[in-house]
Amino acid sequence: MINTGDTAFMLVATALVMLMTPGLALFYGGLVRSKNVLTTVLQSFLCLGIVSIIWLLYGYSLAFGPDIAGVIGNLDWAFLKGVGLSTGPYSDSIPHLLFCAFQLMFAIITPALITGAFAERMKFSAFIIFTVLWTTFVYLPVCHWVWGGGWLGNMGALDFAGGTVIHINSGAAALVVAVMLGKRKGWGKEAFLPHNLPMTVFGAGILWFGWFGFNAGSALSAGKIATMAFMTTQIASGTAAVFWVATEWILRGKPTALGAASGAVAGLVAITPAAGFVGPVSALIIGLIAGILCYLALTLKDKFGYDDALDVVAIHGAGGLWGALATGLFATTAVNPDGADGLFFGNPNQFVIQFAGAFAAIVFSITVTAIIVKFIDMTIGLRVSDEEEVRGLDLSQHSEVGYTF
Secondary structure, eight states, X not given: OOOHHHHHHHHHHHHHHHHHHHHHHHHHHHHSOGGGHHHHHHHHHHHHHHXXXXXXXXXXXXXXXXXXXXXXXXXXXGGGTTOOSSEETTEEEEEHHHHHHHHHHHHHHHHHHHTTTSTTTXXXXXXXXXXXXXXXXXXXXXXXXXXXXXXXXXXXXXXXXXXXXXXXXXXXXXXXXXXXXXXXXXXXXXXXXXXXXXXXXXXXXXXXXXXXXXXXXXXXXXXXXXXXXXXXXXXXXXXXXHHHHHHHHXXXXXXXXXXXXXXXXXXXXXXXXXXTTSXXXXXXXXXXXXXXXXXXXXXXXXXXXXXXXXXXXIIIIHHHHHHHHHHHHHOOTTTOTTSOOXXXXXXXXXHHHHHXXXXXXXXXXXXXXXXXXXXXXXXXXXXXXXXXXXXXXXXXXXXXXXXXX
C-alpha cells in the first residue's frame, strides 16, 4: 500500500536534493574568477538535463535494475518501462517512480561535483562528453554495487546516503581529471582569488539546506531513522565548520568565511554515509575530524603540484573516505537495526568491509576516469587554448559575461 505520508515526505526530500545542484553552482561559481563564473555555473546546471536524459533512457535500469553478476543492472527498466506508481522493490510505502526520481537527483549532483576540479580550463564540449561517459561507465556501476543489489551491498558495505557512491567516487575522479588536464595558466605564480565569496557562502547554505533531503530522505520514509539522519547531519556539519575555522585560525592566523563554508560542506560529506547508522555524539566526532582532516588535505595539492581548482579532492574525496571509514567505526544497531555494529560497538569486521568498499570504488573510479579523459583528449581535446583561457571561458565558450558594470 502506498503511504501518503511517506510519499509526501519523499517528494519534498527529492525536491531538496534537486536544489543542491543549483546550490553547488553558486558555491563553485563564487570561487572562480569573474571571467569564468557563467561557464562554471552552467556546468553544474546543465547536469540537471544531461543526467535526467541518461536516467530515463538506461541509467536507472543499469543502476537499480535486476542484477547481473553483482556488477550492473540489466535493461529491463530502460525508458522506465515497468517503473510506475505502485510500490517497487526498494520501498513498500512509496511509488517506484518516486524512488527513481529521488535517486536521479543523486546521479545528477555527482558529476557536477567533479566540475570543480577542472574549472576555468576545460572545453565545454569536452565537459558534455565527459559527463555522459563518466555517468554511464563510472557512476552507474558503483551505484549498483552499493545500492542496486550488487556485490558491495551484498558484502555488507554501509553507505546510507552516498559516501562511497557519490563523494569517494567523484573525489577520485576529480584527482584524475585535475592531474591529466594540467594546471591553469599561471597557477602557482599568481593569485587565483574567489571573485564573489558571498555567492559561495549562499551556495553552501543552499547545499546545507538541501542535504537534509539528501540524508534524511535516504531513510525512504518519515520516521525514526529519517529523524536521526536529520539530526546527525546538522551536528556533523556545524561541528566541521567550527573546527575547520579553528584549524585555519591556528595555522594561518585568521579565520575566514570561505573556511566556514568549506568546513560545513566537509562535515556534510563526512556524515553522509553514516547519517542513519550513528548517533548524535558520534556525528559530532565525525564532523570534528572532518573539519580538521579536510583542511589539512588542502595542502596536498601544493605539495604534489596538481591543480584541483575548487578542492573537490580535499573536501569530497578525503571527506567521503573518512565518512565511509567512520561508518565502520561508529555504526550501531541501536540506532538502525537494519544496519550493523561498527568497530567501537564490537564488530571490527565492519570496518574491514568499509575499507574494502572504499578501496574498490577508488581504484575503479581512477582507472575508468583515466580512460575516459584520455579518450576525450585524443578525439576532441580537453583544454581550451591559452588565448581562450586568458580571455575567460564565459566569452570564449559562450559569448556572454556574468557582469556588465
